[in-house]
Amino acid sequence: MVIATTLRVRGGPGARDAVWQSADMPADDRSPSRYSFVPGPADVVEVVSAEGVWLHTADGRRILDGAGGAFVGNIGWGRREVADAAAAAMTGGYVVPIWATPARLALVDRLVDRWLPDGFTQVFFTSGGSESTDSALRLARAYQVAKGRDARWRVAGRHPSYHGMTLGTIAVASHSHRQRGFEPMLIDFPKLPWDDADAAVAIIEHHADTLAGVIVEPITGAAGACLIASDDYWRAITDACRRHDILLIADEVMTGYGRTGLTWGHEQFPLEPDVLVGGKGLGGGYVPIGAVATRADIAEVLRTAGFMFFTFTGNDGACAAADKVLEILERESLVSRVAELGPQVEARLRSALGDHRHVVDIRGRGLFWGIELRCSRDAVVGAALARDLWVYPAGSGPVADAVMIAPPFVIDDDELDDLVARLTSALDAVR
Numbered sequence: 522m523v524i525a526t527t528l529r530v531r532g533g534p535g536a537r538d539a540v541w542q543s544a545d546m547p548a549d550d551r552s553p554s555r556y557s558f559v560p561g562p563a564d565v566v567e568v569v570s571a572e573g574v575w576l577h578t579a580d581g582r583r584i585l586d587g588a589g590g591a592f593v594g595n596i597g598w599g600r601r602e603v604a605d606a607a608a609a610a611m612t613g614g615y616v617v618p619i620w621a622t623p624a625r626l627a628l629v630d631r632l633v634d635r636w637l638p639d640g641f642t643q644v645f646f647t648s649g650g651s652e653s654t655d656s657a658l659r660l661a662r663a664y665q666v667a668k669g670r671d672a673r674w675r676v677a678g679r680h681p682s683y684h685g686m687t688l689g690t691i692a693v694a695s696h697s698h699r700q701r702g703f704e705p706m707l708i709d710f711p712k713l714p715w716d717d718a719d720a721a722v723a724i725i726e727h728h729a730d731t732l733a734g735v736i737v738e739p740i741t742g743a744a745g746a747c748l749i750a751s752d753d754y755w756r757a758i759t760d761a762c763r764r765h766d767i768l769l770i771a772d773e774v775m776t777g778y779g780r781t782g783l784t785w786g787h788e789q790f791p792l793e794p795d796v797l798v799g800g801k802g803l804g805g806g807y808v809p810i811g812a813v814a815t816r817a818d819i820a821e822v823l824r825t826a827g828f829m830f831f832t833f834t835g836n837d838g839a840c841a842a843a844d845k846v847l848e849i850l851e852r853e854s855l856v857s858r859v860a861e862l863g864p865q866v867e868a869r870l871r872s873a874l875g876d877h878r879h880v881v882d883i884r885g886r887g888l889f890w891g892i893e894l895r896c897s898r899d900a901v902v903g904a905a906l907a908r909d910l911w912v913y914p915a916g917s918g919p920v921a922d923a924v925m926i927a928p929p930f931v932i933d934d935d936e937l938d939d940l941v942a943r944l945t946s947a948l949d950a951v952r
């Protein structure tokens with residue numbers, strides 16, 4: 522079954538230094554390049570439909586979606602029942618977020634009963650990852666203020682990291698390309714090193730009197746291409762936050778909802794968050810939705826603080842679609858499938874690329890893999906696209922160049938072989 526979409530993606534060489542396309546485009550341009558507000562090279566791909574792990578373009582290409590779009594695709598493309606669920610919920614019209622609707626309640630119940638860690642009973646919906654991480658920063662501050670600790674306002678991030686594109690989340694993260702040009706507008710939040718437990722704890726202790734929270738990606742996404750810290754590191758950070766009642770926020774926008782083979786990425790480590798942030802996979806790529814979840818004791822403190830919603834908090838169509846995405850993940854045991862596929866993906870990548878001249882490191886879990894490069898990532902993304910494969914460009918700070926692989930959880934054996942073969946051919950072709 523194929524669902525028509527109007528998604529248009531850009532990729533290929535030059536993406537990193539791209540400019541707004543619309544600036545130099547003729548007013549009567551009818552090519553896919555007229556799609557504005559997305560930086561990228563001129564060779565825009567127009568995707569008109571999608572099915573399974575394949576994207577179909579207007580000019581007849583079939584592109585293997587090796588990154589689930591932007592790490593959103595988990596149940597695969599073309600699931601009519603997701604659209605049907607959203608359509609059924611959208612007939613009710615708009616309901617202000619302070620009221621409940623059946624779609625909102627159903628999603629909260631499914632999350633609390635089956636997806637969130639024990640004790641996480643409160644959920645705040647948003648329209649995506651950035652709104653969710655930004656809300657988590659706000660939540661940490663509101664929590665401390667409600668406890669009478671007005672001096673606590675900072676949130677420590679990590680270097681490197683990525684948490685979204687609001688000014689708050691750009692500031693708390695450390696992703697040089699995405700911060701460039703905005704520096705004067707960004708608060709200088711403390712940054713923990715990604716792997717050094719002693720140094721990280723020293724920074725937390727140093728700022729403890731003004732720290733409201735610490736935000737971490739359990740496995741780094743686009744900034745570090747799947748950097749994985751040690752268990753000691755996560756234990757030390759968890760303990761330091763507990764000691765000072767600093768809220769530990771796990772940004773699971775990439776790693777959540779089964780991407781690493783467990784429900785949550787933090788479960789891979791002795792990392793115990795107080796606040797859990799998710800986006801991407803919650804809507805499976807079908808709808809824009811994110812969620813911030815926390816424990817009842819923290820939510821109770823916030824009740825006196827007041828926590829302003831967004832206009833589209835709990836949008837009914839999005840909630841119903843997300844509920845269906847989660848139901849499909851459960852029904853088809855897709856998270857266990859990711860856990861089974863993880864070692865197979867690793868074996869294939871290592872065998873094909875372990876000794877490749879352009880490859881520095883291969884790392885990841887489940888269906889979440891980073892390939893650190895000693896050549897230009899844009900060249901690799903472009904060469905892959907020339908072979909009808911989409912891989913995600915990544916890297917910043919200590920990881921200069923990388924590509925990431927994160928296919929939908931329904932990818933089969935032959936498609937996995939195909940993915941690795943196309944990527945290998947792309948890397949071979951890059952000089």
Ligand code: PLP
Binds near residue numbers: 683684685773774775
């Ligand atoms: N947090 C992480 C870890 C991400 O990878 C991203 C996006 O890539 C975000 C937050 C922001 O999510 P969104 O792009 O949906 O706003």
